[in-house]
Amino acid sequence: MKIGELAKKAKCTVETIRYYxxxxxxxxxxxxxxxxxxxYNKSHLERLTFVRxxxxxxxxxxxxxxxxQARNQPAQKxxxxxxxxxxxxxxVTVRIKELQKLEAQLLxxxxxxxxxxxxxxxxxxxxxxxxxxxxxTDKNFSHVAGSH
Amino acid sequence: MKIGELAKKAKCTVETIRYYxxxxxxxxxxxxxxxxxxxYNKSHLERLTFVRxxxxxxxxxxxxxxxxQARNQPAQKxxxxxxxxxxxxxxVTVRIKELQKLEAQLLxxxxxxxxxxxxxxxxxxxxxxxxxxxxxTDKNFSHVAGSH
DNA sequence: TAAACACCCTGAAGCGGCTTCAGGGTCAAG
DNA sequence: CTTGACCCTGAAGCCGCTTCAGGGTGTTTA
Numbered sequence: 001m002k003i004g005e006l007a008k009k010a011k012c013t014v015e016t017i018r019y020y021x022x023x024x025x026x027x028x029x030x031x032x033x034x035x036x037x038x039x040y041n042k043s044h045l046e047r048l049t050f051v052r053x054x055x056x057x058x059x060x061x062x063x064x065x066x067x068x069q070a071r072n073q074p075a076q077k078x079x080x081x082x083x084x085x086x087x088x089x090x091x092v093t094v095r096i097k098e099l100q101k102l103e104a105q106l107l108x109x110x111x112x113x114x115x116x117x118x119x120x121x122x123x124x125x126x127x128x129x130x131x132x133x134x135x136x137t138d139k140n141f142s143h144v145a146g147s148h
Numbered sequence: 149m150k151i152g153e154l155a156k157k158a159k160c161t162v163e164t165i166r167y168y169x170x171x172x173x174x175x176x177x178x179x180x181x182x183x184x185x186x187x188y189n190k191s192h193l194e195r196l197t198f199v200r201x202x203x204x205x206x207x208x209x210x211x212x213x214x215x216x217q218a219r220n221q222p223a224q225k226x227x228x229x230x231x232x233x234x235x236x237x238x239x240v241t242v243r244i245k246e247l248q249k250l251e252a253q254l255l256x257x258x259x260x261x262x263x264x265x266x267x268x269x270x271x272x273x274x275x276x277x278x279x280x281x282x283x284x285t286d287k288n289f290s291h292v293a294g295s296h
Numbered sequence: 297t298a299a300a301c302a303c304c305c306t307g308a309a310g311c312g313g314c315t316t317c318a319g320g321g322t323c324a325a326g
Numbered sequence: 327c328t329t330g331a332c333c334c335t336g337a338a339g340c341c342g343c344t345t346c347a348g349g350g351t352g353t354t355t356a
Contacts, residue, residue, distance in 0.1 A: 004332065014333085019314060035322055037333055046277065053276050057257070058250055060296050061313075067276065074268030081272050082261055088295075089254045095295035096247045099240055102206055102292075106237045109205070113230055120222030124229050128201050128215065129194065144250075144295010145312090147236075147243035148208050148341080152303065162304085167343060183351055185304055209342075293341090296312080297356100304351065315340080322333065 006040045010048045017048065025051050025061060025068075058144050059088055095144040154188045158196045165196065173199050173209060173216075206292045207236055243292045 007014045020026040021038075026048060029038045050071070054064045063084055070081050112123025119125060155162045168174040169186075174196060177186045198219070202212045211232055218229050260271025267273060 002333075013315085015315065016313090018334090023313085035333075037322085050276050053278075055313090057254055058247075058295055067273065070267045070270075071273050074266065076267045077264060078261060078267045078270035078272070079264045081267065081270055082258070082264060085254060085258050085272060089251065089258060091295040092247055092251050092254060096244060096251060099206075099244045099247065099292065103237065103240050103244060106205055106233060106240060110230070110233050110237060113226060116225060116227045116230060118222065119218045119224045119226045119229065122218075122226035122229055124226070124233060125215065125219050128198050130201075143312095144247065145293040147206055147239040147292010150304075161344085163344065164342090166305090171342085183304075185351085203342090291341090300353105300355080302351100302353080305349080307348100308346085310345070311341105311343090313340100315338100317338075318336095320334075323331085324329105325331105326327100326329085 001040050001045075003038045003040070006045060006048065009045055010052055012048075012052055020048070020051065023061065025064060057088070058092065060143055063088060092144050099147065149188050149193075151186050151188070154193060154196065157193055158200055160196075160200055168196070168199065171209065173212060205236070206240065208291055211236060240292050247295065 001009075003014045003017055007017055010017075017026065021028055026044065029040050029044060031037065032039055047068070050068070051064055054067060059067075066084055067081065070076060070078065109124055109127055112127050149157075151162045151165055155165055158165075165174065169176055174192065177188050177192060179185065180187055195216070198216070199212055202215060207215075214232055215229065218224060218226065257272055257275050260275050
């Protein structure tokens with residue numbers, strides 16, 4: 001199958017597939033001799049699907065590469081896989097807590113200006129000029145992405 | 149004061165300050181005639197502190213610029229400020245929910261391999277090859293960053 | 297007085313995980 | 327024979343910095 005069909009089946013864009021090939025998450029496919037189009041088979045789709053599932057779980061490319069390698073060495077013990085998932089889970093949990101702190105701070109901030117007035121007296125701006133309790137959010141970032 | 153002192157007072161790096169100047173979050177400072185070092189005063193510190201507080205709340209530069217502008221127009225109504233905070237809060241809340249879904253999926257995944265075996269039979273790898281219920285995480289990303 | 301060291305400067309590149317753009321070739325349908 | 331859908335490549339853009347390369351300045355100490 002051609003790249004467009006693969007993209008549809010894996011629910012991603014063709015650009016993403018070409019990008020994955022470039023960075024080594026997918027092996028280079030064979031090519032049509034005549035027009036140089038990339039040609040894929042079922043095993044490409046399986047690998048790509050695997051990668052997309054990992055990405056949906058917010059794993060980094062590095063983590064995914066480890067899993068892909070493990071997948072190719074069936075006899076190996078899977079302790080390292082368990083560890084990787086545990087570590088990643090930890091990242092996500094940490095990030096959730098960070099964002100919850102942030103949410104609480106923003107809620108508090110928002111309450112500073114319940115009744116709209118002019119900027120000069122807006123409690124929100126005044127608060128943003130004050131110190132915020134040290135919470136170390138955004139410092140030792142875990143690897144799971146944020147809110148924008 | 150020189151840039152190093154400002155950085156210390158604002159709890160950020162000198163590189164960050166130079167970067168903020170470049171992208172317009174801080175105005176260009178005056179310079180020492182002799183050695184071209186940047187020279188700052190209290191108002192720079194206040195503005196930088198404001199920016200750092202906003203960043204600690206995971207606001208984007210764009211959002212911060214809006215707030216800085218409002219801060220400079222004291223007579224203006226502050227509805228737009230309230231709206232901005234509300235919107236941002238919404239981003240954060242959405243992102244938390246996304247990450248919580250993810251956390252649940254990862255926990256479930258982790259349970260697939262309670263007793264370590266070989267990769268070939270590892271429930272985690274098997275699960276990652278199956279479809280995962282469509283949750284649309286990672287698609288319409290809000291702007292608040294993730295876990296890595 | 298000279299060397300060591302802390303601090304300052306600039307401009308460019310790197311990070312991750314793509315997306316977008318510019319500029320082109322291929323192929324089937326009407 | 328042209329339209330439009332699809333394919334190709336390589337480079338740049340996104341965000342918010344951080345790091346690097348290559349240099350100048352300023353104080354302290356041997």
